[in-house]
Amino acid sequence: MPTLTELMEEELRGFGESSARYLIRLRSSSDCREIVRGLREPGGCPAHQVEALPFINAVFLQLQSPEAFLHHPEVEGVERDETLAVIQDKATRLSPGEIRRQASFARSKPFIPWGIRHIQAPLAWKAATGQEIRIGVIDTGVDFSHPDLRDSIAGGINLIHRHLPPLDDNGHGTHISGTIAAGAGQGMSGVAPHAKLYAVKAFDHNGTSFVTDIVKGIDWCVNHGIHIINMSFGMKSYSPSLETAVRNAAKEGVVIIASSGNEGKKGIIDYPARFPNTIAVGATGRNGKIAGFTNRSTQIDIYAPGERIVSTWLNGKYQELSGTSMATSHVSGVAALMMAIKPGISLSTLLSGLQRSAMPISSTARKAGFLGEINAIRAVRAVSRKKQRSSHVRARVQASAGPAARIPISSR
Known part of the structure; x- marks a missing residue:
């Protein structure tokens, strides 16, 4: 199974108009800040495409295929970034x-x-x-x-x-x-x-x-x-x-x-x-x-x-x-x-x-x-x-x- 970082990198390479905003909530054994740091290494993704939310140990990401993350052992849950009014x-x-x-x-x-x-x-x-x-x-x-x-x-x-x-x-x-x-x-x-x-x-x-x-x-x-x-x-x-x-x-x-x-x-x-x-x-x-x-x-x-x-x-x-x-x-x-x-x-x-x-x-x-x-x-x-x-x-x-x-x- 690919690592969580590898899955995210693959998604970000395919970033386009069909991408939507998602939150990936991580299990306590994972650190959202470390994951985002790795994704933002030189030549990595732009800041607007991914962000760490340590308050809830989650990563905000633009995704085309959220299903790929649903059963990953490091993932607690995946949800669309819904709107409020x-x-x-x-x-x-x-x-x-x-x-x-x-x-x-x-x-x-x-x-x-x-x-x-x-x-x-x-x-x-x-x-x-x-x-x-x-x-x-x-x-x-x-x-x-x-x-x-x-x-x-x-x-x-x-x-x-x-x-x-x-x-x-x-x-x-x-x-x-x-x-x-x-x-x-x-x-x-x-x-x-x-x-x-x-x-x-x-x-x-x-x-x-x-x-x-x-x-x-x-x-x-x-x-x-x-x-x-x-x-x-x-x-x-x-x-x-x-x-x-x-x-x-x-x-x-x-x-x-x-x-x-x-x-x-x-x-x-x-x-x-x-x-x-x-x-x-x-x-x-x-x-x-x-x-x-x-x-x-x-x-x-x-x-x-x-x-x-x-x-x-x-x-x-x-x-x-x-x-x-x-x-x-x-x-x-x-x-x-x-x-x-x-x-x-x-x-x-x-x-x-x-x-x-x-x-x-x-x-x-x-x-x-x-x-x-x-x-x-x-x-x-x-x-x-x-x-x-x-x-x-x-x-x-x-x-x-x-x-x-x-x-x-x-x-x-």
Whole structure:
């Protein structure tokens, strides 16, 4: 039987238009970095055709014949590098003046969107504002120049174009970032206004990405001491590589919060929200009931406002969007408030606090097994009363967080 390197070299020699993106997951006895090093020796393949992903011990490769690798003794599995998409429904773009005119609380400063007020986040700010908590937003990037986000953004990386900063060319990432942690001031305020945001641009201007880019984004977050990862995107098919990345991040104490999807399906939700090591989020509407567009299932861990959510947008503007993406950003903000109160909190304790403090959606929903809607002040109080700590996570947070240091825009 040919060696794994020989098989890869043969595939790369036949690289052409018929090639497709694949991930080859290796058994623990093999080292993906060594294999890629050998392939890139003088006269070897170009870097864009093959890449090591040590976080999940896999090799990204352009293949024409994936079947040749399926039964190799060094290979754990082979999967196509599938696409993912951000989850959103666009509505009317709003100017700052229009926002204030439409809001019933127009005279309040800073501007607080209805969802943030509905979950009672302002009441929690006396106890915590997300200080010293780092949140990675794996999305389309962020508008660094937006006046409501300038003080909140502390770093990031562009995984699409490594030589460029993670600037948003779609709008979705900027909208998510605003709900999570827009800075308290004269503009909009997010759920955790003093948390620090890290823009991990893994999605292009169309809002699409590949599993490989998400894996690299999770890896970057783990390596840079991120405490919470917001994943407002989804895919329908199962990816072992993505689940491995999520599981490895959870082992390092990172809390991952993900959207359930917007198809209005019953009994099923999107990946990565379906993975057991994430907090899966569904959406509620302005009426406090489960939104018609949200996927719903007993696999959903918590619900949050996701209908007609106003948040920051490109070029210093604001936009109103609906979706489980918007609900997810509310939960990421509340998780930051809870972590600020209790830096050593584990995923299980945090999720328990969210669920125990949730507000009932309806008696019918409860009987069907659907949990409640997030409530910030109750969640903060719940975790304040919880004394038990996870020593593993506490040690990681104390070592990595410090006083919310800035991580420069990264190219690796």
